[in-house]
Amino acid sequence: MNKRPLTDAQGLTEEQFLQTYDAGEYERPSVTVDMLIFTVMEREQDNYRKLSDKSLQLLLIQRGQHPYLGQWALPGGFVSVHESIEEAARRELFTETNIDNIYMEQLYTWGEVERDPRMRVISCSYMALVDRTTLHVQAGDDAADAAWFEVSHQLIESSRKELEQGYELVKLIRITLQNEQTTLSGVVEHVETVQGHVRKTHSRIVESEGLAFDHLLMMQYAIERLRGKVEYTDIIFNLMPPLFTLSELQRVYEIILGKELLAAAFRRKIADRVTETEEYTKDAGHRPSKLYRYNMNRE
Amino acid sequence: MNKRPLTDAQGLTEEQFLQTYDAGEYERPSVTVDMLIFTVMEREQDNYRKLSDKSLQLLLIQRGQHPYLGQWALPGGFVSVHESIEEAARRELFTETNIDNIYMEQLYTWGEVERDPRMRVISCSYMALVDRTTLHVQAGDDAADAAWFEVSHQLIESSRKELEQGYELVKLIRITLQNEQTTLSGVVEHVETVQGHVRKTHSRIVESEGLAFDHLLMMQYAIERLRGKVEYTDIIFNLMPPLFTLSELQRVYEIILGKELLAAAFRRKIADRVTETEEYTKDAGHRPSKLYRYNMNRE
DNA sequence: TAAATAGTGTCTTTGAGACACTATCGT
DNA sequence: ACGATAGTGTCTCAAAGACACTATTTA
Numbered sequence: 001m002n003k004r005p006l007t008d009a010q011g012l013t014e015e016q017f018l019q020t021y022d023a024g025e026y027e028r029p030s031v032t033v034d035m036l037i038f039t040v041m042e043r044e045q046d047n048y049r050k051l052s053d054k055s056l057q058l059l060l061i062q063r064g065q066h067p068y069l070g071q072w073a074l075p076g077g078f079v080s081v082h083e084s085i086e087e088a089a090r091r092e093l094f095t096e097t098n099i100d101n102i103y104m105e106q107l108y109t110w111g112e113v114e115r116d117p118r119m120r121v122i123s124c125s126y127m128a129l130v131d132r133t134t135l136h137v138q139a140g141d142d143a144a145d146a147a148w149f150e151v152s153h154q155l156i157e158s159s160r161k162e163l164e165q166g167y168e169l170v171k172l173i174r175i176t177l178q179n180e181q182t183t184l185s186g187v188v189e190h191v192e193t194v195q196g197h198v199r200k201t202h203s204r205i206v207e208s209e210g211l212a213f214d215h216l217l218m219m220q221y222a223i224e225r226l227r228g229k230v231e232y233t234d235i236i237f238n239l240m241p242p243l244f245t246l247s248e249l250q251r252v253y254e255i256i257l258g259k260e261l262l263a264a265a266f267r268r269k270i271a272d273r274v275t276e277t278e279e280y281t282k283d284a285g286h287r288p289s290k291l292y293r294y295n296m297n298r299e
Numbered sequence: 300m301n302k303r304p305l306t307d308a309q310g311l312t313e314e315q316f317l318q319t320y321d322a323g324e325y326e327r328p329s330v331t332v333d334m335l336i337f338t339v340m341e342r343e344q345d346n347y348r349k350l351s352d353k354s355l356q357l358l359l360i361q362r363g364q365h366p367y368l369g370q371w372a373l374p375g376g377f378v379s380v381h382e383s384i385e386e387a388a389r390r391e392l393f394t395e396t397n398i399d400n401i402y403m404e405q406l407y408t409w410g411e412v413e414r415d416p417r418m419r420v421i422s423c424s425y426m427a428l429v430d431r432t433t434l435h436v437q438a439g440d441d442a443a444d445a446a447w448f449e450v451s452h453q454l455i456e457s458s459r460k461e462l463e464q465g466y467e468l469v470k471l472i473r474i475t476l477q478n479e480q481t482t483l484s485g486v487v488e489h490v491e492t493v494q495g496h497v498r499k500t501h502s503r504i505v506e507s508e509g510l511a512f513d514h515l516l517m518m519q520y521a522i523e524r525l526r527g528k529v530e531y532t533d534i535i536f537n538l539m540p541p542l543f544t545l546s547e548l549q550r551v552y553e554i555i556l557g558k559e560l561l562a563a564a565f566r567r568k569i570a571d572r573v574t575e576t577e578e579y580t581k582d583a584g585h586r587p588s589k590l591y592r593y594n595m596n597r598e
Numbered sequence: 599t600a601a602a603t604a605g606t607g608t609c610t611t612t613g614a615g616a617c618a619c620t621a622t623c624g625t
Numbered sequence: 626a627c628g629a630t631a632g633t634g635t636c637t638c639a640a641a642g643a644c645a646c647t648a649t650t651t652a
Contacts, residue, residue: 008368009364014367023417028329029378029380031327047601047602049651050602050603066311066313069306069313081326081412082412084410102497103499106408108405111378111383117317118317118322124410166595167595198400199595234496234498235498237496242496247604247605262644264643265640265642269640283650284602284604286602286604287650289604296466296496346629347624348628348630349628349629350630546630546631561616562632563633563634564614566633568613584624584628585622585628586624586631587622588631588632
């Protein structure tokens with residue numbers, strides 16, 4: 001490897017160039033991460049016979065400073081120049097939940113100029129999925145301002161307009177976040193335009209009740225991604241405890257997909273993703289159910 | 300709406316807070332966009348009877364400065380604080396291809412600390428798909444340093460190691476970029492670790508011949524995304540001219556998916572995505588083929 | 599024994615895969 | 626006529642949907 005080092009127009013080698021490199025002082029955006037931490041929780045039923053209801057939950061933090069003082073936001077923080085984005089995300093996740101080593105996935109990077117009224121902030125959103133039973137320290141115990149909210153989303157309007165060479169599909173989706181103390185809600189407009197064969201999508205917040213920044217858009221995006229991925233990956237098992245019944249698993253699918261599934265077909269479909277154990281549920285007001293675990297070793 | 304404005308711990312209203320807000324002088328990363336601009340091109344066959352070969356092409360730019368002087372990189376540039384990330388991406392796309400209004404999609408944001416030797420740079424990658432026939436001005440005509448490369452990718456090794464509570468799946472993928480003048484090539488290692496029910500993936504460059512930065516990873520990611528999306532969306536029609544034959548469409552599918560498809564099944568499957576026209580191909584050395592167009596108005 | 603959930607059997611429908619077959623052009 | 630591609634018909638097999646049916650627990 002005795003080749004003459006390459007030099008640029010100024011006659012500098014790469015080494016020399018890097019030594020004298022001046023990053024300059026043009027303005028730079030700040031970069032943050034925002035975390036969408038989901039889990040599944042159970043709500044006890046009044047009827048001893050019935051199974052406890054399950055719900056999808058999202059962790060939010062009440063803002064103690066301007067802007068959006070008093071409103072709820074996704075946990076997040078700045079990415080330092082000395083850490084990777086993913087490290088920043090894991091750090092935020094850990095400070096909120098005290099758990100490391102859980103499923104996490106980058107979703108989307110939000111870069112509108114005016115998304116933060118203080119200054120230019122670009123935010124990279126991550127989704128994390130936690131099995132509630134491994135949340136030893138309930139998030140929010142240390143920080144009095146963090147809380148889990150039940151997430152629900154609903155298509156409230158869908159309209160189609162014919163265009164010159166295509167059409168425009170507008171959907172209004174209401175997202176509601178709810179717990180014992182607080183109810184938050186907002187509406188996202190999702191526009192899909194097809195013209196010629198170019199397809200574009202654009203989302204915007206139509207209405208937002210108590211939710212900071214563009215975080216409603218992030219939630220909408222995350223829910224969509226979760227829905228999509230649940231159908232063709234095993235991502236859902238990150239939300240399940242180590243042992244679970246097939247009915248429980250089916251209910252979690254139903255919550256995420258927003259539709260009911262037929263038990264027989266469901267069982268056939270997931271048969272090779274799970275392994276049965278010798279254990280059964282106890283003290284149900286009805287026939288006990290076999291417990292299963294995730295089978296990651298299949299083809 | 301006569302409520303008293305909220306004040307923070309310092310007694311400031313949001314308006315007052317924003318007026319006095321000082322963004323501070325901690326270090327910030329630079330943010331760039333990198334564009335993966337794909338198109339499909341034809342190569343004439345020597346045999347007059349045979350159809351011309353199709354290939355997936357990617358636009359690259361030869362670097363005229365350090366670092367990676369002389370190597371090839373994805374077109375891209377800095378995101379200014381006065382434009383959104385998407386605006387920056389469209390701007391880059393336009394300066395490279397002279398086309399506006401084509402399909403574009405954000406892929407992933409790359410945030411490793413050392414990915415640029417000059418300074419901390421976070422890069423948001425976008426994929427754009429162009430129908431070659433609408434590329435009036437061939438990209439690279441103005442910039443002598445831009446060129447299209449045929450992309451091919453190949454799984455060269457796949458191994459599985461059993462772990463305590465799971466397994467590790469390692470794949471080596473070779474990506475080759477080729478045109479009349481130049482051949483570039485590199486190998487990406489893709490590791491998927493499953494432990495408990497936590498699944499993680501990590502990619503790294505094992506070998507890179509003439510490709511700058513971490514752009515090989517971006518290519519690998521984009522190809523994977525393209526493959527995935529082709530199966531469950533109509534994204535592929537962005538690569539097709541307004542009129543095309545079903546055989547052409549099938550070939551583009553085959554190139555992207557990297558496998559052969561059976562004509563009968565293929566035609567049944569895409570039947571409702573296309574509309575037949577009254578036109579036919581001419582001067583083929585064989586039976587002429589009906590031309591179709593994309594049918595965006597189906598259910 | 600009734601209410602509730604757990605779990606199975608089977609018929610139908612749908613779609614993918616395989617492959618043979620027919621059709622039609624240019625030289 | 627031949628080489629190449631265009632395009633169709635049909636059999637098989639696998640998976641999804643529908644739904645009736647059986648099984649098992651506790652108050």
